[in-house]
Amino acid sequence: MNIKKTILSLALIFVATLNVAAQSQTEQGKDLDSLYAQNLLKTGTVAPEFSLPMPNRKIFSLADHKGKYILLDFWASWCPDCRKDIPKVKEMYERYGKKVVFVGVSFDTDHNRWSNCIANNQMTWLHVSELKRMREAEISKTYGVQWIPSMTLIGPDGKVILSTVVIERMEKALSEIKD
Numbered sequence: 001m002n003i004k005k006t007i008l009s010l011a012l013i014f015v016a017t018l019n020v021a022a023q024s025q026t027e028q029g030k031d032l033d034s035l036y037a038q039n040l041l042k043t044g045t046v047a048p049e050f051s052l053p054m055p056n057r058k059i060f061s062l063a064d065h066k067g068k069y070i071l072l073d074f075w076a077s078w079c080p081d082c083r084k085d086i087p088k089v090k091e092m093y094e095r096y097g098k099k100v101v102f103v104g105v106s107f108d109t110d111h112n113r114w115s116n117c118i119a120n121n122q123m124t125w126l127h128v129s130e131l132k133r134m135r136e137a138e139i140s141k142t143y144g145v146q147w148i149p150s151m152t153l154i155g156p157d158g159k160v161i162l163s164t165v166v167i168e169r170m171e172k173a174l175s176e177i178k179d
Helices: 002-036 080-096 111-120 138-143 167-175
Strands: 051-053 059-061 069-075 100-106 126-129 150-154 160-164
Touching: 051 126, 069 080, 069 138, 080 100, 080 167, 111 126, 150 167, 160 167
Parallel strands: 069 100, 100 126
Antiparallel strands: 051 059, 069 150, 150 160
16 A cells, blocks of 8 residues: 555656646746846837848848848857757748748857858758857847847838747747738
């Protein structure tokens, strides 16, 4: 009988731990934006125009994509959390890339390291960079980026739909875009 009670007790503890972990993850998502996304552009804000070089040295301009949904993914090759998110961003690009222009905005300072990371990870969407550190880059100041990875979704009207550091929130916003 003691073994059955012990096993039952352990099972109840395990289930309780799973429930706490799930609740904690949900709360953590809320907390992450409140901690790290406070200065990102707010919903309804007109997204500032910018033009930045791509790895091939051609210039990408936000203005060239007016009337489209645009996802700005702020990242860097040296950022462990950014690299961890690459598979998820690739998945989102495969799912939503036909109706949303994906733009990786890197805070790398070394062109070769940046472009090699893009190639090695088969990140086939558009990429731009000032080749400046996040705190020095104009785009980080303009878009309020103080933490990476961060993402901003811009609507066809040029206004921000969502700015977040929680990739699951961005995926939910993308899933709500109508064709």
